[in-house]
Amino acid sequence: MTVAVPRSLDEAFAALAAEPDAHLLMGGTDLMVEVNYGHRRPTAVVSLDRVPELRGWERSADGRSVLVRSGLTYTEMEIGELAESFPALAQAARTVGGPQIRNAGTLGGNLGTASPAGDTLPVLAALDATVVLGAAGGAQRELPWDEFIVGVKRTAREPHEIILGARLPVRRGPQEFLKVGTRNAMVIAVASVALVVDLDAATVAVGLGSVGPAPLRAREAERWIAERLAFDPLGISSDGDPETLAEEFGRMVAGASRPIDDHRSSAVYRRHAVSVCARRALLRALSPQVVGT
């Protein structure tokens, strides 16, 4: 077995070229569980957690998007300007494990593992994020999230590529993330819902986690609710009774889920959990709040 600890992106690509089958390691919160339990015995590991080009995040020149680099930890997603720009991402990050896991786990790791329960993934889906992949020599390609995640723990990353990060379009408006698990802390999602309102485009986007092989969008419910909301610069509102509207919205969102029975929960419960989370997400988004710019 070999372990490479590159200190630059060039070194990382060189290490990957030397060991094309190497497992790419970021925070270790997925890989090391498999190693500890004897489910995986990697022959080569390229550890990416000290590659400076994979740290932090950057706003685009026109301010319309943010490149979140793959080494950004959940703890870093929870704070500061990034959390203000993407509150749903911050909320999702805060539901991941305990502080120890959030200090280690990263966006790139969440994308690379591509678990159906990956907590940031429904947020990326609701934001229409793209995934930036890099290769040696500066080559890059950018894939929409649903072309990057192609199945349960399967991605479109080629063996010679490294996930550089995800590009998140900035949306002005309320965002919510709700997750159901067997308890509050340290839990893997049984179902999760991300809701992103775009006040400027007058749209609502809903991403679902843990209720399909990959994150799902509830597009029919999104269109349905957008037609029934008033969008103004300060937020969204509804003419009718918000509870009734949210109830029906929850039912429609649940209809978009494709849950299965497994060791963590049943499909019936997951569908119910999605409807409750979607209802609450909408009610929270409807409650008066200060919307940042």
Added chain:
Amino acid sequence: MSEYCAYTLRVNGRDREVSDGWLGESLLWVLRERLDLPGAKNACEQGECGSCSVLVDGSLVCACLVLAASAVGRDIVTVEGIAGAIDGSDAVLSDVQEAFLTEGAVQCGFCTPGLIMAVHDLLDRVPLPTDLEVREAISGNLCRCTGYGRIMEAVWTTVRLRQVGGQAR
């Protein structure tokens, strides 16, 4: 290519050579089985219980989820380093450890080293935490004995003592 090789980790301020280890070993395994530092406890091996919490470059993490060989060059602090008693020298307990004793926050003791690390990490960053901040800070550390009441008291005792001029140890 050989499965085994030697590398050096910096633990509690000292360079420690790890030889004859499999490169896939976790930091927790290396600390306990190769470096005679059994303070970090081995329970779940999947980051669920927090009993193996250590600081790596000042960041609280589960040692079971750190690939030891990837931590070369990092500054690792275990509960033995917090106590100021490395490798069996006379124990000088930290203020958090003292508070755990005086408040009766220790029962079986298995979770205690991890909780000590988590509380130090919190109070060194946030000297006056809210109740929610404390609860969230120790949410990654499972205790099956105490019900957490005495642990919370130990945190508040430490906060109070640090406030009245006690220097953090």
